[in-house]
Amino acid sequence: MNEQSSIAVNADSEPVAFNAALAEPTNVLIVGVGGQGVILVSKVLASLAQAHGYEVKQSEVHGMAKRGGTVFSHVRFGPRVWSPTIAKGEADVLIALEWAEGLRWLPHLKRDTGVFICDTKRIVPPFACLSRRPGAPMRYSTETAEQVAAYVSEAYAIDATKMAEELGNERAANVVLLGALSTVLEFALPEWEKTVTAFVPKKTIAVNSAAFELGRNWIAEAKSGPATADAVPAPVPAHAPYQPRLEITDAWCKSCEICVKLCPERCLTLNADRIATLVAPEKCTGCRLCEWLCPDFAIRVHLDPEAPAMEAAQ
Amino acid sequence: MHTPWQAATALNTDVKELRPLTGNEAIARAAWEAGVRVAAAYPGTPSTEVLENLATYPAEDLHAQWSTNEKVALDVAMGASFAGSRALCAMKHVGLNVAADAFMTATYIGVNGGLVLIVCDDPGIHSSQNEQDSRIYGQLASIPVLEPSDAQEAYDFTKLAFEISEQFDTPVIVRSTTRLSHTRSTVSVGLRCEVPPRVFLERPSKNVMIPAHARGRHLFVLEREARLKDYLGTAEVSRIEKGQTSFGVVTAGTCYPYVREVLPDATVLKLAASWPLPEPLLREFCASVDQVFVVEELEPIIEKEIASLGIKVEGKRLFPRAGEFSPEVVRAGFVKAGLLPAPPSYNAWVPEPVVRPPVLCAGCPHTSSFMAVRASGARVAGDIGCYTLAVLDPLRGIDTCVAMGSSIGNAIGMAKAGETKPVVATIGDSTFLHAGLPALIDAVYNQANIAVMLLDNHITAMTGGQEHPGTGKTLRGEPAPQVDYEALIKACGVKWVKKVDSYDLAATHQALREAIAYRGVAVLISNRPCVLDPIKIKGPPLEVITSQCTACQSCMNLGCPALTWSDEWFEGRHRVKIDPALCIGCTLCAQVCTIDCIKIASPAVTQ
Numbered sequence: 009m010n011e012q013s014s015i016a017v018n019a020d021s022e023p024v025a026f027n028a029a030l031a032e033p034t035n036v037l038i039v040g041v042g043g044q045g046v047i048l049v050s051k052v053l054a055s056l057a058q059a060h061g062y063e064v065k066q067s068e069v070h071g072m073a074k075r076g077g078t079v080f081s082h083v084r085f086g087p088r089v090w091s092p093t094i095a096k097g098e099a100d101v102l103i104a105l106e107w108a109e110g111l112r113w114l115p116h117l118k119r120d121t122g123v124f125i126c127d128t129k130r131i132v133p134p135f136a137c138l139s140r141r142p143g144a145p146m147r148y149s150t151e152t153a154e155q156v157a158a159y160v161s162e163a164y165a166i167d168a169t170k171m172a173e174e175l176g177n178e179r180a181a182n183v184v185l186l187g188a189l190s191t192v193l194e195f196a197l198p199e200w201e202k203t204v205t206a207f208v209p210k211k212t213i214a215v216n217s218a219a220f221e222l223g224r225n226w227i228a229e230a231k232s233g234p235a236t237a238d239a240v241p242a243p244v245p246a247h248a249p250y251q252p253r254l255e256i257t258d259a260w261c262k263s264c265e266i267c268v269k270l271c272p273e274r275c276l277t278l279n280a281d282r283i284a285t286l287v288a289p290e291k292c293t294g295c296r297l298c299e300w301l302c303p304d305f306a307i308r309v310h311l312d313p314e315a316p317a318m319e320a321a322q
Numbered sequence: 323m324h325t326p327w328q329a330a331t332a333l334n335t336d337v338k339e340l341r342p343l344t345g346n347e348a349i350a351r352a353a354w355e356a357g358v359r360v361a362a363a364y365p366g367t368p369s370t371e372v373l374e375n376l377a378t379y380p381a382e383d384l385h386a387q388w389s390t391n392e393k394v395a396l397d398v399a400m401g402a403s404f405a406g407s408r409a410l411c412a413m414k415h416v417g418l419n420v421a422a423d424a425f426m427t428a429t430y431i432g433v434n435g436g437l438v439l440i441v442c443d444d445p446g447i448h449s450s451q452n453e454q455d456s457r458i459y460g461q462l463a464s465i466p467v468l469e470p471s472d473a474q475e476a477y478d479f480t481k482l483a484f485e486i487s488e489q490f491d492t493p494v495i496v497r498s499t500t501r502l503s504h505t506r507s508t509v510s511v512g513l514r515c516e517v518p519p520r521v522f523l524e525r526p527s528k529n530v531m532i533p534a535h536a537r538g539r540h541l542f543v544l545e546r547e548a549r550l551k552d553y554l555g556t557a558e559v560s561r562i563e564k565g566q567t568s569f570g571v572v573t574a575g576t577c578y579p580y581v582r583e584v585l586p587d588a589t590v591l592k593l594a595a596s597w598p599l600p601e602p603l604l605r606e607f608c609a610s611v612d613q614v615f616v617v618e619e620l621e622p623i624i625e626k627e628i629a630s631l632g633i634k635v636e637g638k639r640l641f642p643r644a645g646e647f648s649p650e651v652v653r654a655g656f657v658k659a660g661l662l663p664a665p666p667s668y669n670a671w672v673p674e675p676v677v678r679p680p681v682l683c684a685g686c687p688h689t690s691s692f693m694a695v696r697a698s699g700a701r702v703a704g705d706i707g708c709y710t711l712a713v714l715d716p717l718r719g720i721d722t723c724v725a726m727g728s729s730i731g732n733a734i735g736m737a738k739a740g741e742t743k744p745v746v747a748t749i750g751d752s753t754f755l756h757a758g759l760p761a762l763i764d765a766v767y768n769q770a771n772i773a774v775m776l777l778d779n780h781i782t783a784m785t786g787g788q789e790h791p792g793t794g795k796t797l798r799g800e801p802a803p804q805v806d807y808e809a810l811i812k813a814c815g816v817k818w819v820k821k822v823d824s825y826d827l828a829a830t831h832q833a834l835r836e837a838i839a840y841r842g843v844a845v846l847i848s849n850r851p852c853v854l855d856p857i858k859i860k861g862p863p864l865e866v867i868t869s870q871c872t873a874c875q876s877c878m879n880l881g882c883p884a885l886t887w888s889d890e891w892f893e894g895r896h897r898v899k900i901d902p903a904l905c906i907g908c909t910l911c912a913q914v915c916t917i918d919c920i921k922i923a924s925p926a927v928t929q
Binding site: 041064065066067076090096108109111132133134135140141147151159249269294300301 | 340342448472501505506507508579580582583648649650671673674676677678679680681683697715716872873874875878879881883885886887893894895896903917
């Protein structure tokens with residue numbers, strides 16, 4: 009019954025950035041990774057806008073999204089809305105629940121007036137970690153919050169996941185972002201409060217109310233001070249470049265094929281005499297898996313110092 | 323499902339109530355209101371939610387079921403129609419291919435109780451194996467194809483489809499697309515009307531398609547199409563929106579809002595049905611403007627029809643034949659036509675993109691199955707389901723994927739063609755029941771030397787966890803008899819059947835080797851429930867003892883989303899860490915770790 013009580017009492021609410029009473033619809037793009045709660049955020053917003061008397065269209069893509077793929081939801085509201093999707097460069101607000109996803113959709117934001125609100129949470133896809141080459145960089149966005157801030161009119165990099173974690177429920181990060189979103193749209197606080205409580209699971213109303221307030225206050229503070237940002241750190245590899253070389257003792261190889269079958273780069277094969285042979289040396293990363301797996305100790309991996317002129321970067 | 327929406331707006335008790343609904347929810351609502359008594363489908367994105375939503379309406383009102391495939395679903399719906407009840411059958415575009423055989427005769431037979439097919443196309447190929455245009459099926463079958471443009475129309479047109487079906491004695495297609503099916507907008511809904519059931523119509527000349535009867539019915543079909551043309555040319559549902567007359571746009575379905583978005587003042591003919599097309603209406607419209615454009619997704623059906631009337635028309639020269647439309651695509655077409663100014667170009671800063679394709683979930687039992695398949699060195703015929711993702715790095719374990727149930731048939735062909743590698747077919751439980759079973763019988767009958775890996779995760783996982791005859795539950799979640807795969811497969815004549823727990827990697831490898839070594843058809847049932855449905859599995863997470871990790875990254879071969887690089891290095895390569903929030907404790911990574919440094923996390927680490 010304390011549903012109404014706990015959401016932010018931030019009475020001196022900020023001036024609104026957008027006025028949906030204008031003919032043009034307001035475009036809010038919500039993005040993230042499957043399972044983060046993108047759809048909930050968009051449903052809250054859509055419901056709020058409809059209760060306000062606007063025409064609303066909310067278009068989402070799911071299906072494969074459950075499998076850790078990218079998820080996005082377009083919400084458009086205003087006196088008249090035609091297309092269910094937001095064109096590139098037309099989003100008024102971009103809410104991102106994950107850092108790289110925020111960057112992916114950045115070109116959708118209005119260049120001059122767009123507001124970017126992004127969780128600094130990094131969900132690194134398995135694809136970012138596939139290269140076994142020594143010193144291989146993780147294939148994850150390296151752009152910093154400062155770079156983004158220089159690109160759009162208003163940018164907030166908020167560690168919503170950590171804030172939610174500290175409240176005891178990491179899954180409330182999406183509501184932290186809703187709180188942040190509430191500062192840039194015109195709807196009154198009690199309307200937000202009512203809608204958020206209607207959508208989150210009953211048992212989590214308290215934590216979500218707190219999360220909403222945190223997000224709302226964080227933006228207010230960020231507006232007064234310089235926008236804080238945890239720049240995404242890019243770990244720098246520290247290693248001497250080397251060239252892997254395989255030493256295979258033919259006489260010891262018993263043709264068991266374990267190395268061939270488990271080589272991640274598939275660069276080994278059994279030759280005509282059924283002896284393990286390196287057929288694609290350029291693919292070998294020196295991971296030593298074959299050396300470790302060989303029951304007959306027939307393979308040794310040497311990491312020779314690399315000639316400096318060879319492949320320097322990447 | 324959609325209950326929060328209902329809660330938010332349930333205060334209004336008027337007959338006409340406004341609700342935010344997706345296209346699929348609106349279709350389900352309209353079908354229920356139209357008095358549907360039987361609805362059947364096989365799940366498939368983007369059509370799945372039609373039946374899921376129908377199952378939320380009272381069981382006394384209608385029977386809703388998952389069928390083993392789309393043809394069965396259509397036959398079930400036809401049966402209900404024969405018996406005099408209104409019936410609905412839903413499928414995705416490729417599902418209509420499966421149902422096509424029954425479908426092409428359903429068009430001759432017509433209906434007794436109204437029969438509506440909801441066919442959801444996937445322009446843009448969000449989650450399908452091709453991008454076909456189902457409207458061509460409507461043309462082929464000479465039946466009406468209604469194309470709603472938003473959720474309100476999805477609701478209105480579904481109701482209208484039942485009226486047309488009974489009035490003209492025809493099955494009707496309501497064609498949706500991913501964009502409509504999954505877009506929410508406000509719908510004004512009403513109450514269910516009970517349609518008095520008709521009795522079975524004892525007319526063999528209409529219901530039994532022997533050649534003598536079919537010849538007569540074909541003439542009826544052609545005559546019916548002419549009447550439908552007249553009706554659709556005069557019915558209120560198609561409308562001309564007048565504007566400036568220098569050019570006009572003919573459009574239908576989800577392209578309509580894009581046209582309105584881009585050209586708010588244009589003269590538009592918005593067609594409710596994209597087949598059959600009413601000649602007088604098209605002529606009248608085209609004569610009222612100087613230049614005619616057709617905006618339609620995928621194939622040039624309307625464009626060709628207008629051109630065949632001898633009218634000069636522009637369409638696919640400006641708008642692509644592939645991919646999903648959007649206001650941007652429509653705008654680009656009109657820019658090309660010289661009717662809109664080119665948008666100002668600005669150099670957008672494009673951050674380095676992160677590749678984030680869908681992946682198998684942390685702890686997915688398919689992961690280990692495909693580790694074994696990969697190590698077997700076999701030629702692998704894959705199938706449709708989550709496990710199709712094993713085609714990507716790092717599993718890279720599938721060589722072919724065609725359509726539902728194709729894997730076993732493909733494997734037979736490969737083996738018979740003399741493929742030198744051992745031939746393995748991989749197929750999920752739901753897909754196996756859908757279309758794999760006849761192929762398995764074929765393999766036994768024709769004595770193909772193949773191994774079939776039945777990936778039984780006890781659910782239809784790809785579409786979000788729907789029940790099927792192997793799960794022991796119905797669409798409404800009620801208990802149901804359960805298929806015994808081992809007995810079923812043995813009854814097909816398979817002599818070598820074995821069940822293995824796919825979390826036991828060594829046993830899976832060994833069993834697959836045995837299956838491949840067996841001469842003839844061997845079926846290995848890889849038996850582990852999906853980690854997401856029907857219950858989300860979350861066991862104690864594992865952790866990497868980082869100081870011991872030698873960065874061999876053997877575990878990274880699993881492609882598990884819970885495994886990532888740590889910031890530490892060994893011999894220039896990243897050591898590995900496990901995200902405890904994602905890890906479900908399946909232990910596969912521990913099983914492949916070459917130096918045994920992955921353990922169950924101590925409680926302190928788990929928090």
